[in-house]
Amino acid sequence: MKVNKGVVVEISGVDGAGKTSLIDGLTDRLAAQGQPVTRLKLSLFGNPAYNHYLGLVGKPYKEAPELINNFRGGLICLETLRFGQAEVAPALAEGHIVLCDRYIESVQCLMESYGLSTQRFFEVAQLVPAADVWFHLSLDDQQALERRRALGERPGASESRRLELMSDRLVERTTERPCTVLDATRRQDEVANQAMESLLKHLGTLQPGGSNEL
Template sequence: MSGRFIVVDGPSGVGKTTATALLAGALAAEGWQVHPTKEPTRTKLGETARYGTDDYRGLTLACLVAADRYHHLETEVRPALAAGKIVLCDRYLATSLVLQRLDGVDPAFIWDINRLADRPDLIVILTGDPASSRARAAARGIHSRFHRGGLDAGRREMDLYVRVSQELSDAGFAVHVHDVGEQSPDDVAATLLGPVRALLKAGGNGQTPTGSAARISES
């Protein structure tokens, strides 16, 4: 496949969706072909996993999420990569390793049911202040039981993302962890352009960027 698969992950409310959109816009402005996407997907299967967390738990939910991922890869991610596009995905494997673990699922089982999922070329994991992330998630609207529970739950989620980032790195995944701190969404996206550009420059994904320079500069 000639494209590149990049994932942006992290706790709810940390700014993944905004950063992914801004990063996609910046890369498109440089002339790259970009395909933004997200998990759970907007398919019936993905919507069941996204909004069904009060009905499905543990192993059942873990399998639902994994099934949505394999369908996503087959119908959307792989075709975009085959067309030479940069696929930017909001949430992927790290989310399963965190949320399903918080749901009592053995990590070995999570790794096992995801063992045939495509390996991203780069995993970006955003971290930040749990109180700020929980407040942003609440303002946006809570649809998952994982995002209830207040600050203590937010701290557990954040700590586990930090741990999972190391687990992924130890397993040979390319991982870039970035603490958003007090950065604005534009600044976060600008910072992430650095490792993304390095990947594209080093890998050579079959594209030649054309058009205007990026509207977001590196910090």
């Protein structure tokens, strides 16, 4: 089945859940069927501009955490807006299946895990293409921490707590919105096969360009 209109797929999950591996698997399977695919990653904290400006204001104003949080939230909103309009929208317009490593749901839960206001983010979400399909890779907090440690990371107590909050919020969101939850502890090929089967079902019924209501 060849898709004539673009479709946006969000893949969420805490760090170490296997988002990149799932995108690899879906890309290969979709390409084998002749589907045009664009894979994108919303790297908020890896963004040079974000780190630069947060660094500029963070050092002299550490005594004003509310101001820093507002600034941090604003930068996240702007980067999400840029990502949606400059990267997702063009690929969507070309009729591609756009696989996003993190997108609207992920960013909202990330902001909530940092205690940031999401009021402005709701407005931003109306200005970017909606995700037509959402896959969430389920992994409990301890498993996620173990995977990060295996990669050489050593998250402290505060980061571990934030990871737990984000994981909990993502799980809550999957019960509030249409989402296919995938067991991240299964073999990667099994997870990719399940996601592909679900995606093909969606592709037969989707009305691309849906609402971004949050």
